Amino acid sequence: MTSTSYTRRGRQWLLPVALLGAWQLAVMANNGLNVLPTPMEIGRALVESFVEGRLLADAAHTFAAALASWGICLLVGIPLGMALGTFRTLRTMLSLFIELLRPLPAVALIPLAVLVFGFSWRTEITVTVFASIWPLILSSRAGIEGLHARIFEVAATLHLGKWHTLRSVAMPAAFSQILVGARLSFSLCLVVSVVAEMVGNPAGLGWGLVSAQEAMRASETFAYLFAIGVLGVCANYALGFVVRRLLPGLAQAS
C-alpha cells in the first residue's frame, strides 16, 4: 500500500521535473536568439525580486485587494441573495436586471471604472466586486429557495417571528450552499483583481507582470506568472481546508 502510493507520488512529480529539464536543455541547445528564458533564469529572477521585497509587496497588495473585495461581496451578496430567495416579487423585479448584468465580462467594465475612479484601487475593488458577487447572490438565493417548506412550517408552529426564522432556521440550513458560493467568489476575486491591475490599477502582481513584459524582461515575466499561480494554489488549499473544517460533510461536494 505505502510502496504503491510512493511510486504514485514519484510518478506525479516525474512529469513536471522532466518537462522543466527538457525546457532547460532545449533553450540551452538553441543558443541563439532566445526569447524564452530557461527555468534556471526564471528561478533566479524569482529569488531576486523576492529578495528585493518587490514580489512580496506586490503579492500582498493583490491579496489585500482580493480580500477587501471578497468582504464587500460577502456583506452585500449574502443579504441580497437571501432577500431574493425570500421575496418573490423582488426576485421577479430583479431577475431580468441580473440576467442582463451577470454575463457582462469584467474586463469590459474596467474602462468604465477607470473613467469614473481613475487609475486607482477604487477601480480595482469596484471591478472585482462586480465580477465576483454573482456566485454569492445566486448560491444564497438557491440556498433559501431549496429549503423544504416543512422547515418554515416548524418555525411557524413554534411561533417564531420572521426575523428569528431567518436567523435561526433559514440561515443555518442554507449555510452549506452559501459557503460553496463564497469559495467560488474568493477564487474569482483573486483572478479579477490581477486582471484589473493589468489594465486599470498600476499596482500589485498584475501590474508587475505587465510592466515586466513591456520592459521585455522575460525571466521576470515568467517569475510573476509563477508567483500568481502559487498564490492561486495556496489560496485554493487554504479555502478547501477552511471549508472542510466548517463542514466535514461537504468535503466530497466541493
Added chain:
Amino acid sequence: MNKMPRILLSLATPVALLCVWEALGNRASPIAPPPQTWLASAAAMLATGELQRAVMATLMTVLLSTFIAGVAGTAMGAILGARPGISDAVAPTFEFLRSVPPPTIVPVAMLLIGSGTVLGATVVSLAALWPILLNVLQATRSIHPTLIHTGQTLRISTRSKVMNIYVPSILPSVIAGLRVAVPLAIIVALLVEMLATRPGIGRMLLSAQRDFDAPAVFALLSTVGFIGVGVNWALESLDRYVSKKLPNIGR
C-alpha cells in the same frame, strides 16, 4: 395567466432605471451620460462601420478559439480519462497550470509570439481549453464499466459503441465545459485586444476611455453585454436541445 404581469414586472426595473437616468442625467456628464447619448454614439459608430468590424473581429477570435479548444479539449480529455495511469501522472502539473489565471497568459504570450494575428487565437484557445478538458476527463472516467462490458457482450459495432455509449456520456460534459469556456474566451479576447492593441471591441473600449468619450464607453459596454447575453442564451438552447435528443443512459 400569471406569466404576463411577471414579465412586465421584470422588464420594469431596467426600463425604469434607464428612464430615470435619461430624465436626470446631464448630457455633458463626463462619467454618466444618459442612455440617449449612448444610442447616438452607437449609431455614429455603426454608420462608419467601425462597430460592425470590431464585433466581427472579436467574435471571430472567440468562435475560432472555442472551436480549437473544443476539439483539442475533448480529444485530450477523452484520452486522459480512458487511461488512469496517464491522468494520475499529469494530475499535479494540471493542477498548477489550471490555477494560473488564463488572463495572465496574455503578457507572457505577447513576449513569446509577439502581438501578431496568431496571438489572439493562441491565448484564447489555451484559456478555453481547461474547462472543456477537465469536464471531459471527469465524464470519461465516470463512464460505468458495466456500460462498456454490456457493449462487448452484445458485440455491437465500434460505430454503435461510439454513438450509443461514448457520445451520450461525454457530450453533455463538453457542453457544460463550453458554458464555462465561452464567457472566459470573451474575457481573454477583450484583454488581448486591450493589451496588444489588436482590432476589436476591447481596443475600441480602451481608446474611448482614453479620449474620455463616456457615451462611446457605455455604447460599447452595452454591445459587449448583448453579446454575453446572446452567447449565454445560445449555449443554454444547445444544452436543452442536446439533452432532449440524446438517449437516456441513466447518468
